[in-house]
Amino acid sequence: DIQMTQSPSSVSASVGDRVTITCRASQGISSWLAWYQQKPGKAPKLLIFAASTLQSGVPSRFSGSGSGTDFTLTISSLQPEDFATYYCQQANTFPITFGQGTRLEIK
Amino acid sequence: QLQLQESGPGLVKPSETLSLTCTVSGGSIRSSSHYWGWIRQPPGKGLEWIGSLHYGGSTYHNPSLKSRVTISVDTSNNQFSLNLTSVTAADTAVYYCARLAVREPRGDVWGQGTTVTVSS
Secondary structure (H helix, E strand, O other), X not given: OOOXXXXXXXXXXXXXXXXXXXXXXXXXXXXXXXXXXXXXXXXXXXXXXXXXXXXXXXXXXXXXXXXXXXXXXXXXOOOHHHOOEEEEEEOOOOOOEEOOOEEEEEO | OOEEEEEOOOEEOOOOOEEXXXXXXXXXXXOOOEEEEEEEEOOOOOOEEEEEEOOOOOEEEOHHHHXXXXXXXXXXXXXXXXXXXXXXXXXOEEEEEEEEEOOOOOEEEEOOOEEEEEOO
């Protein structure tokens, strides 16, 4: 199985800050990576797929980059509604695997 | 607008079988471009993919769940189902159903989730 490791596990930031979350795959997955946002009590919401393609309706302050084994999710200017937990997911091969999550908290 | 809704018992006894159904509305489960899958999330923990199927018959399971998982489709009712046998407390989780693209499987539509507790 491909292991996905996110860092940091949690981060504190303020409204307006720029935040970057990293995801590393245990082996190369080309650009087959997705990012999700999850708020408490809610289902995950797809933000980005194919490493850098923004899902329809997702604000442009979210962006993704990377290929191979190293990927990043960047939020350019945090808004109050962005405080949530973020997960990466590799879509290269079955079994599908997720990172452990990064909790983004208000400073 | 495509919607998914999970249904099933919220409480299952240890060693019994967990059975959930996902009803798809606003679209057809007979999509050649999509898988239909189950993902779970234990309390306070991260996401775990359980398995996915294509209406045409292909199925994929998480090997960590070994042979306990069966995922099936009912195209006449636009539903797909999960059976997880021999459950233990470790199977207590919120269970989500989701639609995933065949090319680069990512969950673009999710159900709201249903909480299943394994307890006697």
